[in-house]
Amino acid sequence: MSAANSLATVQPMHLAQQPVPEQPKLLALPAAVLNVAVGSLALGGAEYIVLQWAARAAVRHGVRLLVLRDASQEWPIPAGIEITRLGGVDIGRRLEMAGARLTADGNRIVLCHMLLNDERSALARGGALPIPVLHNASAGWLEPGRCLAASGNPPFAIAVSQAAADELRVAAPKLPCAVVRYLPRKRTNHPDARRDWRIRWALREDTIVIGMAGGVKPQKAYPRALRVLAALRAWPALANAHLVILGGPTGRDGLLAWRTVLEQTRRLALEAHVRLPGFVPQAAQCFAAFDLFLNTSRYEGLSIATLEALVGGLPVVASRVGGQGEISSPGLTLVGVDETDESWASAVAANVRTCPAKPDWSGFPSDRLWTLFHLAEPFDPCQGARPRVLFVTANLNAGGAQRSLVNLAQALIDRMPFEIVVCGNSTASHFTQALHKVGVPLRRSADSTDVFDHVEALVRFVIATRPAVMCFWNVDPKIKLLLVKVLGTGCLRFIDVSPGEYAFEEMRSMAPFQQWIAFAAGEYYQRLSRLVLKYRATEAAGWRGSRPVTAVIPNGVVIPVRQHTVEDGMTIYNRARIVMSGRLAPSKFLLETISAMARVWASFPDVELHLLGTAEPRHAEYAAAVLRSAGDELGRRVLLHGAAFDAPERLAEYDLTLVLGEHQGCPNSVLEALAAGLPVVANDSGGTREQVLHGKTGILLRDREPATIAAGLLSVLSNPALARRLSRRGRAHVTRRFSMAAMANAYLQLFDTVAKERQPC
Structure with missing residues (x-):
């Protein structure tokens, strides 16, 4: 049979025309109902995270949103969300009723954003399981950290950054805290967005625009940004730099902070170089008009505006606080809050109008991670x-x-x-x-x-x-x-x-x-x-x-009653059948094996190589290369048998087994061959050395080079006495140390032991 005909004959059997495999039945899981409570829908980062998550989660599940208080300016509510507004009226009683409803509907978990201890406790009294979510550094917490552990005895809390979680562990050391970040996805801007926003703000195309976003309040330190702008304008190349702040006064001290910004702008004579558009819905759409994003906050949990700018491909200069920098991004430069205005200006000048690569996390679906925590109610196992x-x-x-x-x-x-x-x-x-x-x-x-x-x-x-x-x-x-x-x-x-x-x-x-x-x-x-x-x-x-x-716990195998019998004399090994059992895959080193067989055939021309196994679709190209490598020997001295799930029962038909692999654990193919009484030649990888004791239960190869493989095979083929000894000792070794009964008993004991151990519930 020619190589071409062999390939045409064998390839369809091993690489194509496979029957559609039977799959286990899918878990029957109807859509879930996910519950979230938020203090308000005011134009803040926490509220933005909630609504962005809700919009994506509602595609797969029902989403119930409890809003405790109304705000004068709010984020738009995505479609497909069941919203209940309490309007700030009789909040405690109504939250208790909401908790009872959630419990009756089967999902007790409620992620609570910007809620106070009394409000979470009301949900808990109704039977719900409120999970507090921290969006800020401790300086911006609504209440002391110890209060988070008091409301309904929550099993854990969530923080949006590792920095915030670390602060909570100090304030409430007995309350576990999981870090779940919001990572914005890639945004597609309208091709004219840069020009349109600049026209709206009366800025020329060649103007250097430094952008900022977020409610105007003391923690944002906007006066520092104005001083940085003044320092930049002293540099001839940056004399036309402008600052655009997207956001208006918010919070208890928002109006005071707003007046401070206006006064600072006048004092530094920057009126012509500062734009204050106020709150802009979906402010990230404006980032296309910026050349650099600036964040001067004194403290942060995890700045959503910073992340939106980075995913939009902007260079960002931000204060080294909170969670900023926890997620690596090529466009992010961090500056200490105590560094001078000149240091900040230098960082801006070095990065403005650069084009950093977008961060590798920009496509990561962090909303799916939030959803998991809406579903995962802790439990005591039955x-x-x-x-x-x-x-x-x-x-x-x-x-x-x-x-x-x-x-x-x-x-x-x-x-x-x-x-x-x-x-x-x-x-x-x-x-x-x-x-x-x-x-x-x-x-x-x-x-x-x-x-x-x-x-x-x-x-x-x-x-x-x-x-x-x-x-x-x-x-x-x-x-x-x-x-x-x-x-x-x-x-x-x-x-x-x-x-x-x-x-x-x-x-x-x-x-x-x-x-x-x-x-x-x-x-x-x-x-x-x-x-x-x-x-x-x-x-x-x-x-x-x-x-x-x-x-x-090593693998175990059933010791078959039938076993190979090694015959006396040289006759059997002049026509020996070498078997390899496993997938046709690169990790099995079949190309090296066929090359080694050429050396074996020089001494033992009638020896056959039998391959038990097939190729998965992802290894089709490799399997085709194996067939080509076999050439005219395919179907003659190299025989492919296809899928062989009954390999353990068939091994006794052969005379010698070869097992090659990498990253081996406790390879069953070695154990099965030893149990069948076959002499084994295998490379030294992982647990193979515990199964194949060189010269005693098999031949252990130092590498997978063709010359090494051939030498190992020839050492057995040329020495029937060695083959008999390896066969006898190998079967005894696997019977003693690698039985299926021993494996099963070890796992039973492990499961019993682990189940009785105290866990950090």
Whole structure:
């Protein structure tokens, strides 16, 4: 058979025309009702955050908005929101009634923005669970921090910046605080916006415009901005600089601050260079007319105007206070509030009219994170004779991690209550069908690739079913981070089953995402009850800082009755059948293997290479390269068998197995071959070295180079006595240390232990 004909014959079987795989049923989750209360809809940053979130959340869920007081100037209310206005009348009684209604409707959580202790307490008396939200630094809090812990004994509070959360931890050390930032999304401006706004403000196109936005009140320090403008105008290149302040007097001292701005403008003779348009609805639309955004606030929680300017591509010079700078942005320059006006002017001059790159978080859907906290009511798990466990996994594809979960589920089905939720579509049906066959409760979280869709479904499922333990099994680190951040305020226990060092590398690669959600890897590991490692080699490696509590549980396999028998003499190895079991994927190093086989064939021309496995769609190009590499040997001395979920039962048909991989945990393919009595040649990666004891239970390769692979295979093929010894000792080793019973018992003991441990509820 020619290489071209082999490719044409085999490729459709392995890369195309696959049957549509069976998927677990989706979780049945109707739209939720999300509750939020706000002091008013005045033109402030906190109110803006509430309405921006509500507009986006209303696309998916019902949104109920309680507004306690009316304001003379308000943000427009988005469509699709159920709004209840209390009008400042009989607030306590009406909030208590609202709390009772929310409780009756099934979602007790109410995020409370700019509410006082008495107001949150009224909601709590009605049965609601009010969650206080802090939008400012402590200097701008409506009440002392200790009051936040008093209203209805909230399980946690939310702060919009790490700086505000740190201040709350000092003021109310027993109240947990989650950081949830509002990160604005990219905005598309009208192409004529810059010209139109400048015409409206009577400014020329070549004028340098420094913009500011926010209510005029003492904390904004607008007089400093005027002094900075005066200093700039002394520089010839910036003599035409103008300052535009979008905002009017607000708050108790707003009028005083407004008069101060007017007096300062006259004193510095800046009347012709300052524009005061007052409040402008959707002020961020005006930012297209600015050359630089300036924020001189004395304190901030997290400035929405600063973030809007950054996402709009403007350079920003801002005071180094509060949460400013917690989210990295290439266009942000921070200046100390105590630095001189000349230092501020120099920072403005150095950045004005530059074109910084937009921040990498500009497309991040932070509103989805806010929604999760509207859904995540802390709970005490329902305990039975055994703790209920929820396994969360990425898919049920033909991989080693999935096989080990399926093996464990089959061993535990009659011994403990558990469910499996799959966070994605699977490319094969076998494992799904195997789990259904033995009655494992199995669901899929979402028919989507959006991690927030999966996490939102999982949060709601957890709140409804109240498991004692959530066990992550080979799942997207973003999903793990979000679930532990949102559900970690209650008594739910978390276990992460890790393949080893790769899990740490994968988590480190999530550093930008961790910054966006304000939940670092260290916080994640500290909140875990256990980090389960598959082998001891990484127990003390891979983690910097506070080490998570670890447990080591290797994979296990069922020891088959049927096993391969190594024959005496050289005849069998002159025509040996080498088997590789696994996906056709780059991580299996098949190209290197085929190159190594050319060296093997020089000494043993009748040896065959059998590949049990298929390619997932994402590896189609690699699989095609493998077929091309096999060339004329395809179908002759290189034989592809396609998907082989029954590989453990078929291995005894072969004479020698080769296992290559990277970032290995406790590879099932090695254990299954050892259990079948096959001599094993494998590279030294992860837990393989605990299974393959070089020269005793197998041959351990130092690398995956073709010459090294060939030498390892030839060492067994040329020495039948060694092959017999490896076969016997390998099977005994896996029987003693890697049985399925041992694995199942270890997890049962772990779940029982973790469920009994005291959690920070």
